[in-house]
Amino acid sequence: MPFVVPRRNRSLSVSAVLTKEETLREEEEDPKPVFDFKSYMLQKGNSVNQALDAVVSIREPKKIHEAMRYSLLAGGKRVRPVLCIAACELVGGNESMAMPAACAVEMIHTMSLIHDDLPCMDNDDLRRGKPTNHKVFGEDVAVLAGDALLAFSFENMAVSTVGVLPSRVVKAVGELAKSIGIEGLVAGQVVDINSEGLKEVGLDHLEFIHQHKTAALLEGSVVLGAILGGGSDDEVEKLRTFARCIGLLFQVVDDILDVTKSSRELGKTAGKDLVADKVTYPKLLGIEKSRELADKLNKDAQQQLSGFDQEKAAPLIALSNYIAYRQN
């Protein structure tokens, strides 16, 4: 089993990665109550789904709302919004302070998937096991659904965030925007599409792509939560570093899964990076070195949480382990 959960973290990540038998054995060995990651994700994920369902309801013009909801409510794991809420709660805030921002990061994530899947971009037909947005609604509506989600994420944050100082909301808006544009998602995607078929691509180049394409929004998710929850500058920066590590970790694991899993298991076209001649960690480092890198990033991430109350930090520790050891 390549992804052995490090002993010190087992109590925090059991339900995400261990079988039922292993969980029972774990509980016998260690009588103190474990952090129930599965319940936590389920509960927070449900709250996020309810909030998303409510804010993007079906109204006129129906077609665009249907297109937005189709991709937004397609049952993703809600890792980004849960990170946002967990960071907010870690620094002393509560779920409701972070919820509009949590919805915003999920809307941005969805928007980036819709636009990246377009025929002029990655030309993908399958996403989360379903036909991509433009396959169902047409390219024109898919472009507009992405634009609408992008705009609405800011509207929702600006209009619906309550119980937070306006100066913190402004700061959060700036951070979210930065994670999307020319220093975030867009920069990563632009360098990514220009890299396809390139003969010589180094690790620095690959890290640039992923730090922007994946890590930036994960960083945004955590940092938004920390800002809105009232975190000090020091706390925000520690959580920013945590997020950068798990952001890169997320992509390294994604690349490994792309070569080791089938399309059915992933719910998207597997081996696509190879077909598209994309640079990936396994291609540059090999599978084993990629797994070592994943372990190091997970360790570095959790190092940043050592100064916080460990019980309160349990969700973020478990999320880091979950990202490291996930199977799809």
Add this chain to the structure above:
Amino acid sequence: MPFVVPRRNRSLSVSAVLTKEETLREEEEDPKPVFDFKSYMLQKGNSVNQALDAVVSIREPKKIHEAMRYSLLAGGKRVRPVLCIAACELVGGNESMAMPAACAVEMIHTMSLIHDDLPCMDNDDLRRGKPTNHKVFGEDVAVLAGDALLAFSFENMAVSTVGVLPSRVVKAVGELAKSIGIEGLVAGQVVDINSEGLKEVGLDHLEFIHQHKTAALLEGSVVLGAILGGGSDDEVEKLRTFARCIGLLFQVVDDILDVTKSSRELGKTAGKDLVADKVTYPKLLGIEKSRELADKLNKDAQQQLSGFDQEKAAPLIALSNYIAYRQN
């Protein structure tokens, strides 16, 4: 001459619509100093251009910045940012308070042009007399340049607005976002592309399209300026109504110009609405009734400004006349 400038407004709009001889005659008849609209537009437009040039500078990744700058600095009339600054100054604010928002509305306008011109949307080859963004940079980069401009407009407002209460910045962010998404630009475009070729389209339907596709961002421009300049709720709402009138006016005039002017004069493909079988005001009402509607909207707009200091209101009065009587 179909667009006779109403007598009462001549002193405020002379340089925009009258010939040199008419201007001289006007000055002989009326010795009091006239508001110099041309100089005002030139000076404010230059400030906006300098600000845009500075905030979207060329840096890595170069291609996306070049694509953003190509459309953003293509020499538009900067009507939206100037409206934003003029509204800010009218309620007691200054240019610098409004500048990040002024840049934001121009970025959003540019983004909507780039995405609307895409082959999957209006499939336009020419814009402001130059090849459209996707013709130069490719469809993938054009989609991303639009996304980046959208995100950056919010980043710039959140990070660079100074001398304004954070609560007002949050309110302005919410207003800007609303003018873009499912209650703004996107709603208008989605209904517009679904209307092409429809046999039965009424005035209500056409107004829905334009109130969203054009008027919403003009409204946003004015309202953002009024909020950031410290306007009272009553002042903001008066200026909102003003903006709604000039927003619709803008589109009525656009439709008229599309059937009465050549491509060379417009700097874009003329008669395109007819070819694409789009609903337009001249098609629904005829040219003369469309011109009457334009006059009424201009009058209604200026009515909203009657409670303000008329000297301070001169730029907005002149802008309303300019929108009504422009020739391209």
